[in-house]
Structure formats: structure tokens, C-alpha cells
Amino acid sequence: MDFEPTARATEHLKRLQEFMDEHIYPAEAVYAAQRAELAAAGNRHHLPAVVENLKAEARRRGLWNLFLPDVSGLTNLEYAPLAELMGRSIELAPEATNCAAPDTGNMEILHMFGTAEHQERWLRPLLDGEIRSAFAMTEPDVASSDATNISTRIERDGDSYVINGRKWWTTGIADPRCQIMVVMGKTDPSAEKHRQQSMILVPVDTPGVQVVRSLPVFGYHDQHGHGEVVFTDVRVPASHLLGEEGSGFALAQARLGPGRIHHCMRAIGLAERALSLLVQRATTRVAFGQELARQGVVQQQIAESRMAIEQARLLTLKAAWMIDRYGAKNARTEIAAIKVIAPRVALEVLDRAIQVHGGAGVSDDFPLAAMYAGARTLRIADGPDEVHVRDVARREIRRQLESR
Numbered sequence: 001m002d003f004e005p006t007a008r009a010t011e012h013l014k015r016l017q018e019f020m021d022e023h024i025y026p027a028e029a030v031y032a033a034q035r036a037e038l039a040a041a042g043n044r045h046h047l048p049a050v051v052e053n054l055k056a057e058a059r060r061r062g063l064w065n066l067f068l069p070d071v072s073g074l075t076n077l078e079y080a081p082l083a084e085l086m087g088r089s090i091e092l093a094p095e096a097t098n099c100a101a102p103d104t105g106n107m108e109i110l111h112m113f114g115t116a117e118h119q120e121r122w123l124r125p126l127l128d129g130e131i132r133s134a135f136a137m138t139e140p141d142v143a144s145s146d147a148t149n150i151s152t153r154i155e156r157d158g159d160s161y162v163i164n165g166r167k168w169w170t171t172g173i174a175d176p177r178c179q180i181m182v183v184m185g186k187t188d189p190s191a192e193k194h195r196q197q198s199m200i201l202v203p204v205d206t207p208g209v210q211v212v213r214s215l216p217v218f219g220y221h222d223q224h225g226h227g228e229v230v231f232t233d234v235r236v237p238a239s240h241l242l243g244e245e246g247s248g249f250a251l252a253q254a255r256l257g258p259g260r261i262h263h264c265m266r267a268i269g270l271a272e273r274a275l276s277l278l279v280q281r282a283t284t285r286v287a288f289g290q291e292l293a294r295q296g297v298v299q300q301q302i303a304e305s306r307m308a309i310e311q312a313r314l315l316t317l318k319a320a321w322m323i324d325r326y327g328a329k330n331a332r333t334e335i336a337a338i339k340v341i342a343p344r345v346a347l348e349v350l351d352r353a354i355q356v357h358g359g360a361g362v363s364d365d366f367p368l369a370a371m372y373a374g375a376r377t378l379r380i381a382d383g384p385d386e387v388h389v390r391d392v393a394r395r396e397i398r399r400q401l402e403s404r
Contacts (some may be wrong), residue, residue, distance in 0.1 A: 003317045009078035016085055016097075017060055023057055024089045024096065031092055035223065043172040045214065045225045054096035055129055064085060064128055067099045067262060068107060076320040080265050085311070087269025088376060091223070092268065098127070101359040102135040102171050105259040107184050109199070109251055113243045122180045134172040134204070136229060137184040137252065141166065145252070145384050147252060148193050152185035152198055152231065161187075161200055161241065163208075165229075174214040174225020179206055183231070184252060187245045197248030201240040208234035218373035252305075254328070260335050260382050261323070264316050264342035268309060269345040270375055275305045276352035277368065281360075292356060301352040312345040333395045336388035343378035344385075350375060 005013065018148055027050050034048035058064055066072045066082055074082075086093035093099035103126055110123040125131045142149040152165025165185055171180050180203055187198040202209065210232065216322035279302060281295035292298045315338045321333035350372045354361030361368050379385050 001318065001321055003077070003314075003321070005081065006078055009081065010075065012063070012066065012074065012078070013081055013085065016063055016082055019058060019061055019063055020085060020089065023054055024093050026066050027054060027092060028089060030282065036193065039221075044221055045223060046176055047223065051092065051095055052369045054092065055098070057131075058097045060153050063097045064129075065098050065102045065107075066126075068111065070111065071127065075324045076261065077317060077324050080261075080317055080320045083262055083265035084269040084272070084316075087266030090270055090272040090371070091264060091297040095135070098129045099262075101259065101263070103400065104262060105255045106135060106180075107131045107240060108259065109182065112254060112282075112316040113251060115239070118242070122201065125179075130177075131179045132175045132177040134170045134173050134178050134181045135255075136167040136170040136173075136181050136202075138169045139166060140168045140228070145387050147184070147249060148196065148306075150184055150186060150197055152183070154183070154185040154187045154198055155234070156238065159238050161238055161269070163200070163202065165231050165232045165237070167229045167231070168215060170227040170229050171222070172224045173204070173211055173227035175223070177223075180204065181209075181229075184248050187248075191246055194249045197252075198245050199248045199251050200236065201242060202231075202234060204237055206234050206236060207273045208232045217377055220370055220373045222374075252319060260339045261316060261319050263378055263382065264312075264319070264338045266374060267342040267346040267378060268316060270371060271305070271309050271312070271349040271404070274346070274350045274353040274368065274371060275302070275309065276347070277366070278302065278305065278356050281353070281356050298356060301356065305338035305349040305352055308345045308348060312342050315341055333392055336395075339382065339388050340385045340392075343375055346375045346378070347372065 023044045030050045031048050034050055038044065038048065039045045042355055066079055069075060079278060083099065086097065086099060101380055107123060107126050110118055115124055122133070137147065137150065138144040139150060139152065142151055144150065152163065152167065155162050163183060163185060170181065173181065180201055182199055184199050186196045188196050208231060210230045212228040212230055214221060214227050217226070279293070281290055282298050282302065285292050315334065319331055319334035319338045322334050328335065350368060354368050354372065357366060357368060360366050363369065
């Protein structure tokens, strides 16, 4: 198991670091100002103009669609430090390089399971950064941590499917550029438990699709929005089905495997940014006659943060290496474990950074509060911690029983 960066990864990392230093970090204040202007004008979910400039620059530098191995030529292990670096500017860098969720996961399943028609109509413009997409699985009326609970109906009617149901936390749906949703629902409630669900492609402008609202997270509104969506007799061609009927659960697992570790990679970058802010604050503020960084309790917070980040990074790299070598299915334990650990570490470091900043840390004058709000969702998104912990436990019990 070798985590030494390849020459290809090193070269990409160098170009990405230059892009971050020269364009991304300087654009953060511009992005914030433009978002505020758009929100004041009633366009909370419109894209600030600076992002399109960043996208053009990223493409010019060859920093585009790095997440997809068949397009970028990068392995998951090679992509890991790149995603981590993007995580340091979580609102700008992933989108600027066309590596932002949920589009990455949607592009992955369109690439793996989409027909030629699907790929031409939706995958190509997604890869080109011309449109955005949304993923509609979670529902407000059932415990969606168990995906077999999904109650939205997808019923065959001649050459069409008719969809009825209610979703929420449909990330990306409020962005005016969002043109397509991947919707999960039940095609056959009488089938075997994991064969009842299917996935289908639903254009956002289809009659019967109603975006009710975009949900805030701890009072913060994501630029792309997390929508509540109602489907009332929504009719789409049967050809919009992804895969075959009953394959929805398997497609969801295929989508979430690499996608989960992408979240973890970015979470580590977020933790690194938080630690940098913590140290900066600790070395420039004086309390009780000396810099905070000279206080033993603050030194411990810094050390604990560094040690936790290093451990999380190693587990993330191992998970990426396992996916590359053995496939996502055989890396399920590592994926589940890091999906719990990485957000936990990011939140611990963010909490320490907020504490050292004092009142400033919970204000909007500094980015830590918004960073914490975003990171906290990762303990729920793509499956809550409890589901992944249970998965790790079951696999460990099975492994040990079989070894006897």
C-alpha cells in the first residue's frame, strides 16, 4: 500500500495549488459580495458571475472533471489530495473545477448506466459545465436512512412512467441552471425488499414538478439550494429509466461509493483550513499577558487537531486505494468508516477554531460558523453515521466469525 503521489498527481496538485492561490482564495470575498447582492435582489440561488470566470480559468489550466477516472485519467488515490485542496474553499473550488456534488455523483451514474441518449442530452452538458443537476431520494414522510422506505411511486403507463411523491433535501434544485433530476422511487412495492426501487431521469420543467421551497441549514442558504419537491402525475418517457426496473438500490450504492469518499476528502481540506484559521488567531491574540498560542490549553487544541487530521487523511487514502484496487464493493468497510470519521474530525477542528475565535467564531464576520453548518450536514448526508457504524460492526463480526 503506497500513498506516495504519482508524477501525474504531483503535477496536477501543483497546478491546482497555483490556481487556488492566484484565483480561488482572492475570489472568496468577491463571491460573498456578489451572493449578498443577488440575495438582496431576490435571486438568492443565482450563480455569482465570478464563478463562471473561475470555471473558464480552470478549464484553461486543465483542471476540469478531475473526479471521473475515465475522463481525467486520475485514480481515486490520485484525486484524493486534489479534492482535499478543493475542500479548503468549499463553496468555490469544487464548482470551479466541475467537481461539485451532486453533479459528480449524477455524472458518475450517467456515465456508468446512462443510455447513449441520456449521455448526449444530459451527461455531455454536465461534463461541459453548461447545466446543473439534482438528486432526489430523501423524503420527509419516511425515515430515509433506510432507503427501502422510499415511498414515491414510479408507475409504468404504456410508453411512459408516472411519478407521484414528495422529496426534500434535493440538493441543487433551486439553481436556475438545474435542468435534470435523478429521482428514486418504487416501481414494484411487491418485489423483494431491495428490488422495489428504480431511478429515473426527470427534467425539471416537466409538468407536475413543483419546487416548494429551498431549505436552509442552520439559517444558511446554499447557493444551489436544498429543495422540497412535489411530484404530481409527472409523466416522462419510459426511456428515461436508469438501468432496469428494480435496480435503483444497486445504482444508489454505485453512486454513493466514490461520492462518499469525495465528501471525506473535501472535509479534510475544510479541517485544514479551520486549523490554519485557529493557529492564525492563536498567534495574533493576547490574553492574560501572552499570545493564545502560548497557553497550554490552546496548544493542546492545536495538537489534537493536527493528529486527528492526519489519522483521517490516512484512512481516506486507504479507502481510495481500496476502491482503485478492489472496487467500491470490496472497500465498503473503509468507505463506511471514513464517512463517519472525516466529518467528525472536521467538526471537532472547526469547534476548536470557533472556541479560540471566541465571539468572532460564531459570527458571520468569519467563515467558521458557515463552515460548521455545512460540515454538520455530512453526518447525515449520504447515510447518517449510525447506518455506517452499523455496517462496519456487522462486517467486523462477520469477518471474525468466518476467520474462526
